[in-house]
Amino acid sequence: MKNLIDNIKGWDTKKKLVFLTLLVIAISAVILLITWAQAPTYQVLYTNLQPQDAGAIVAKLQEMKVPYKTNATSILVPAEKVYDLRLQLASMGLPRGGGVGFEIFDKVGFGTTEFVQKINLKRALQGELARTIRSLQEVEDCRVHLSIPEKSIFVTDEEPASASVLVKLYPGVKLNKKQIVGITHLVASAVEGLEPENVTVVDDRGNVLSTKEDEVAMLTTSQLEYQQAVERDLEKRVISILEPVVGKGKVRAKARVNIDFTKVEETKEFFDPDGQVVRSEQKLIEQKNTPSAQGVPGVQSNLPGKKTTRAGSLSTGSVKQTQTINYEISKVVSHVVSPVGKIKKLSIAVIVDGKYIKDKSGKEKYIPRSEEEIASYEDLIKKAVGFSEERGDEIKVLNMPFRTEKAEFAEKASSDYTRYIIPAARYGTILILSLLAFFFLIRPLMSYLKAQPKRMPPAAQPAPQTAVAAQELEGARPVKKLPPADEVIEWARNNPQVAANIIRKWMEED
Numbered sequence: 001m002k003n004l005i006d007n008i009k010g011w012d013t014k015k016k017l018v019f020l021t022l023l024v025i026a027i028s029a030v031i032l033l034i035t036w037a038q039a040p041t042y043q044v045l046y047t048n049l050q051p052q053d054a055g056a057i058v059a060k061l062q063e064m065k066v067p068y069k070t071n072a073t074s075i076l077v078p079a080e081k082v083y084d085l086r087l088q089l090a091s092m093g094l095p096r097g098g099g100v101g102f103e104i105f106d107k108v109g110f111g112t113t114e115f116v117q118k119i120n121l122k123r124a125l126q127g128e129l130a131r132t133i134r135s136l137q138e139v140e141d142c143r144v145h146l147s148i149p150e151k152s153i154f155v156t157d158e159e160p161a162s163a164s165v166l167v168k169l170y171p172g173v174k175l176n177k178k179q180i181v182g183i184t185h186l187v188a189s190a191v192e193g194l195e196p197e198n199v200t201v202v203d204d205r206g207n208v209l210s211t212k213e214d215e216v217a218m219l220t221t222s223q224l225e226y227q228q229a230v231e232r233d234l235e236k237r238v239i240s241i242l243e244p245v246v247g248k249g250k251v252r253a254k255a256r257v258n259i260d261f262t263k264v265e266e267t268k269e270f271f272d273p274d275g276q277v278v279r280s281e282q283k284l285i286e287q288k289n290t291p292s293a294q295g296v297p298g299v300q301s302n303l304p305g306k307k308t309t310r311a312g313s314l315s316t317g318s319v320k321q322t323q324t325i326n327y328e329i330s331k332v333v334s335h336v337v338s339p340v341g342k343i344k345k346l347s348i349a350v351i352v353d354g355k356y357i358k359d360k361s362g363k364e365k366y367i368p369r370s371e372e373e374i375a376s377y378e379d380l381i382k383k384a385v386g387f388s389e390e391r392g393d394e395i396k397v398l399n400m401p402f403r404t405e406k407a408e409f410a411e412k413a414s415s416d417y418t419r420y421i422i423p424a425a426r427y428g429t430i431l432i433l434s435l436l437a438f439f440f441l442i443r444p445l446m447s448y449l450k451a452q453p454k455r456m457p458p459a460a461q462p463a464p465q466t467a468v469a470a471q472e473l474e475g476a477r478p479v480k481k482l483p484p485a486d487e488v489i490e491w492a493r494n495n496p497q498v499a500a501n502i503i504r505k506w507m508e509e510d
Contacts, residue, residue: 022442029437033430040067040078045085046095047074048140053095060089122146129187133167138175141168146191161194163187168204178222180209223261226341231255237384238350242377246369250353252402255385258345264338275330286320347394348385352377353402369399 011019045068046057057075061068066085069076077085089095129144143166149159165187169175175183180201188196201210234255242251352374355367378397387393492499 022446026442029434033433036426036430040080042069042076043079043082045075045077045082049075049095057089057094060092060094061085064088122148125190129165129190132186133165133183136175136179138169138173138179139167140170142166144187146194148191148193160198161191162198163191163194163200165199165201166204167201167209175209184210223259223341227257227259230257230259230343234346234348234385238348238381241380241384242350242352245377246352250402252351254349256347257343260342260344261340262338263340264336266336266338268332268334268336270332270334272330272332276327277330278325279328280324280326282322282324284320284322286318288318343391345391345393346385348381348396350377350381350395350397351402352397352399354399366401368401374399 049057054075066077066081126144126146130142133139133142145164147162149161151158165183183201184196184199187199188194199210200208202208234257235253238253239251352369354369356364357367359365374397378395381395381397387395
């Protein structure tokens, strides 16, 4: 260290300035690189905010003394604070999503009229509905307009409520029918007296998204989703039953299912003529006998003590018999509802990878699977998916070579190393800049500073002036022992021509 300081003291003014400049540049570069390496990485806190929300959030960040950056569409904060700040701002009710919601009633004046209250209620409903719809991933912005007529004392004169919804979607996305129906019913359910058919949903390009056929379309969409779910379930069954046998990642399966969504209801009534049962029986029998008068009518026959002669007795009578029997015939009534979503036919295609062995050279060789193995795999699949020949089901198993383990490993490795790319790029840039600065700036300057200064021309003693001049003119090297400076100056004054020749020779050599 002492030698270094002594060397620096022996430098001339030019070298000292160069060294000082180099030292300042090196210190500044180190400070800048350390600051840049330790600088926080900024991520998006919120994007595409309404001006009111953006201003309120920036004010809160300034109040919380959180560093932030802004651009045309986003507010950025340090990456490690993104989620904490979102939670804190959410607890403060930010962002509000543009417009006003029910917070409009937080400050109500004492003299607020009923008309103003109704207007505020309408504004609050519109704002809250817009915020709710904006929470969908596909929706960038939303506006809701409600038309709520005044209630009339005459029911026949009442006009129905209506609503219009304007949605601005993110580029490249669109709402499916199910989501449109969901938005329609959401708005209709939030407003009293509003029917779903009176809600119109329009996108930012003016396309009407809600139509009368939405319910039918939603049903069709549900059927398609159900069919896809059944196909995925069958594919998982095939893969799960074959992977333990052939190896993980060595099975590919695709299923195609034909499903009958027809809803059939059938009522049948059967009568059994042989199954007769007496339900009721009624029997009525009438019989009547009445005796007739005998003898001679008159006074003589009724006098006391008078014997009358009896003639033959006569009698009358009647018999009536009625019988009613009611029979009950057995009857069977059946109401049959056929299941909706019944599988009419299924087709499954399966590809199975072969085996691989290494030869003596270390290369892998593909060996296809035998026909017996393929047949056994096909039987397993039939048992797993419920194969039915009556339906005409088809299952095909093929053996083809494909290597997925390496690809999956490469994909997994790439995903694992993705998070290290940015830090590696940052520190790699620092290393490259440091090397460039060392080789093209620091090293040349250090070489310049280490260069020895040119020595003074050797001078001889005053007596042998001619001999010294002769040696220099002949190209001889200067003597190692240098005379004092005052003697050299004196000799140069006395021999100007010789001194000039010596200096010219030195300059030509340089």
